[in-house]
Amino acid sequence: MHRTYENDDIVILWDSEKCIHAKECREGSPETFDPARRPWIQLGLAENARVWKAIERCPSGALSVFYRHETDVVMEPDKCRSIASEAKKTVGMCEYHETEAGLEIYRTVVDADREDMGIAKRLVFKVLEAAERQNITVSATCSYAREVMGR
Numbered sequence: 354m355h356r357t358y359e360n361d362d363i364v365i366l367w368d369s370e371k372c373i374h375a376k377e378c379r380e381g382s383p384e385t386f387d388p389a390r391r392p393w394i395q396l397g398l399a400e401n402a403r404v405w406k407a408i409e410r411c412p413s414g415a416l417s418v419f420y421r422h423e424t425d426v427v428m429e430p431d432k433c434r435s436i437a438s439e440a441k442k443t444v445g446m447c448e449y450h451e452t453e454a455g456l457e458i459y460r461t462v463v464d465a466d467r468e469d470m471g472i473a474k475r476l477v478f479k480v481l482e483a484a485e486r487q488n489i490t491v492s493a494t495c496s497y498a499r500e501v502m503g504r
């Protein structure tokens with residue numbers, strides 16, 4: 354399961370398949386990470402800096418955190434893609450084909466001056482989360498998406 358949690362400043366990505374339930378995150382910020390609650394991650398209950406430090410304690414790589422940089426990432430299912438934009442300017446996208454087996458991600462691109470900001474990972478997570486919520490299988494020929502998916 355892939356989930357995105359965000360506020361105005363930071364974006365958290367959580368990959369349940371990597372989570373080993375060591376609870377380091379909960380010890381670092383119990384207000385934010387509560388496995389007994391749904392959603393179990395909630396932003397706005399602790400300072401972002403504390404949340405960031407808690408995520409750095411995650412031993413499995415299940416959690417990652419990025420500054421949001423006023424970059425919106427949304428699905429455009431009619432165009433078979435997720436898209437990243439800043440002030441209405443497109444800065445990246447993750448594109449897929451619809452196949453009989455599900456979705457197949459074939460390309461993830463981000464503007465050169467927006468690399469290393471977590472946007473590509475957010476784009477892939479957006480597609481994965483949307484597909485999972487509809488019980489649609491996702492595969493990828495895009496090497497970056499395969500890396501994010503751990504395949």
Ligand code: SF4
Pocket residue numbers: 371372373374375376377378379410411412413414415416
């Ligand atoms: S610290 Fe990481 S591995 Fe441990 S429970 Fe939290 S998300 Fe899962």
